Amino acid sequence: MVVLSVRGLTKRFGEVVANDHIDLDVEEGEIHGLLGENGAGKSVLSSCIYGLYRPDEGRIFLRGREVHIASPFDAIRLGIGMVHQHLTLVPHLRVWENIVLGREPRRGLRVDRVRAFAEVERLLEETGFRLDLARNAGELPIGVQQRVEILKVLFRGAEILILDEPTAVLTPQEVDQLIETLHRLKAQGKTIIFISHKLREIFALCDRVTVLRRGKKVGTLPVSSATPQMLAEMMVGRKVFFEFPRERLAKEEVLFELSHVFTDPPGVPLQDVSLKVHAGEILGIAGVEGNGQSELAEVVVGLRKPKKGKVIFRGKDITAIPPKGRILQGMAHIPEDRHRRGVILDFSVKENLLLGFETEPPFRKGRMTLDFARIRDFARQKIQEFGIVTPGEDTPLRFLSGGNQQKVVVARELAFHPLFVLACQPTRGLDVAATEYLRHILLGVKREGKGVLLISADLDEVRALSDRVLVMYEGRIAGELSPESDEYQFGLLMGGKVLHEA
Structure with a gap:
């Protein structure tokens, strides 16, 4: 039985079409993977389902009935919960306090702490989770904090859980524990939408997978009939090489x-x-x-x-x-945050290719003058050599994709043969x-x-x-x-x- 359907969902941000007439069917009790590269539209689609964004076009159906989700409160009321990539626990509150936060049982105007604790204990028993409810959330490992986030969603009555890139900050053991947790929730009848760009996790966890590319749906298929190469080609639109020769040099x-x-x-x-x-x-x-x-x-x-x-x-x-x-x-440095330490977005591609080297002899004409012709030739050479997709060397860097911005950084850092x-x-x-x-x-x-x-x-x-x-x-x-x-x-x-x- 299809529990959640999306028909023709479109979401635009200015001239950018993040979701382009997407159809999606999620069956009750399945773990449904939502797979795509960064920027493919996965998080935007899930945010529309959860009410964080309002789609410009399209309809959402829950168990065959059209629903209008204007906010996360509407989604929660309908039994849809979302666990975000960046955890939202309050570190100095205890585990049980985080779970009931915003939905605390009350006795008059005061929080009924005894009842709240008992309800959380009952939820732990139902789900099979093991947690020290009295510990401060900030003291817990990241993987355990994530389980607390899942319990928060379940405490609010969610039957459909959306997890957005949940393994981004987990160790391999914590990833295995999360997969075990989600299989347990599936066995209890929960429906899970699992957002990822990691193929291995899709194969370890999901029943079916929907692939998005550049805001459009490429297709949906059972994971059992897919291969990593097949899904990668659906994500990218061409053949992808996974293996790199290991040379001992x-x-x-x-x-x-x-x-x-x-x-x-x-x-x-x-x-x-x-x-x-x-x-x-x-x-x-x-x-x-x-x-x-x-x-x-x-x-x-x-x-x-x-x-x-x-x-x-x-x-x-x-x-x-x-x-x-x-x-x-x-020495050369490719920084972890290219926007903070690697580029100046309002500078042109040409200027960013020169950052830090503008006073070096190849680009100087005399003591005080820059050789602009040589700088232009240098920029054009690097654009061609590194396959930087840009209208031209004078285009402001902010108009390039993330991958092409990173290519600018790498081209500059390797230009002088470190x-x-x-x-x-x-x-x-x-x-x-x-x-x-x-x-x-x-x-x-x-x-x-x-x-x-x-x-x-x-x-x-x-x-x-x-x-x-x-x-x-x-x-x-x-x-x-x-x-x-x-x-x-x-x-x-x-x-x-x-x-x-x-």
């Missing part, structure tokens, strides 16, 4: 080294971090976000000074050298095609005998590209693993186990 020469580095707050303090990157090697840094990766990157590029320890490049102590000096010595590249979350927010392209670029840097330090929250990416992998936990290196190590070992280290325990 590392040399004895150490290009970059951190030696017993400690840092102070703000952020996560680094504690005795040591690592070496060899020529012809990609060293990966894995871990759940927020465990010191950003602080590590700041130390590498010179934005954060260590309290103790040394930063060494090509055998020379560069701890006191500022970022510009490190760049001139042959010996060492720090790549932080290089494919974050990019579609499958742009991700594939940038991964090939990083492998090309390695083949040229240069060193790459890859920091990524995408464990699959780290394992696919790296020769060795270090796992970070709470500002420390928890251990080193081969990229061929199984996910269970990675998950143990990402959860705080030291290597000999793993």
Whole structure:
């Protein structure tokens, strides 16, 4: 039986059509995957179903009856709940208080705490969840916090649950626990819409999957009759290559080294971090976000000074050298937040390709004058070399897609043939095609005998590209693993186990 139907749903933001006449049928008691690249329209579609957005066209039916969902309150009243990618718990409130927040049982004007606690306990018993209801939510691991978010939705009577990219910040073990939780809810008769761009999760969890591409529905099919290659081609519109040849090219020469580095707050303090990157090697840094990766990157590029320890490049102590000096010595940096540290959106493509290098000899004509003809030729060359899709070199960068903005950053950082590249979350927010392209670029840097330090929250990416992998936990290196190590070992280290325990 079809429990939820969407017909002809269209949502526009100005001239951008985020959802273009989408039809969707979700059957009662199934886990239905909503698959697509970033920007395909998945979150917009689910937000229209949940009442966060109002569609410009189209109709929504619940059990055959047309419904009008003007707000999340309407959706909740109809039995539709949504768990967002970014969790919304109040850290200093206890677990049970978060679950009942906004729907507290009352005795007169006061919250009936005894009844509220009892109702939450009953919900735990029904769902089979195990939680310490008296703990503050902020003390819980992210995976457990997510279970609390699911319980919040169930407490409000949801029969249809929408989960928007729920595994983005989870360890492999937490992903497995979430999958187990959702299978349990399905067995209890709940209907689940699971939004993701990760094929492996779709195959592990879903009964059927609907694929979106550029705001349009490509198709719906049973997961049992699909293959990863088939779904990837539906997402992208062309053949996609998943496997990268693993070439062992590392040399004895150490290009970059951190030696017993400690840092102070703000952020996560680094504690005795040591690592070496060899020529012809990609060293990966894995871990759940927020465990010191950003602080590590700041130390590498010179934005954060260590309290103790040394930063060494090509055998020379560069701890006191500022970022510009490190760049001139042959280091490059692909920042994790390109908008904050990588580009200026209102500058042109040409100007962004030049940022930080505008005073260098190739672009100067005399002491004070820029050689604009040479700058234009340089920009056109990089646009062609990196396949940057833009109307021209003078187009403001903000009008380019995320993937093409990232290509501008990468083109600039590699333009002067650095010996060492720090790549932080290089494919974050990019579609499958742009991700594939940038991964090939990083492998090309390695083949040229240069060193790459890859920091990524995408464990699959780290394992696919790296020769060795270090796992970070709470500002420390928890251990080193081969990229061929199984996910269970990675998950143990990402959860705080030291290597000999793993």
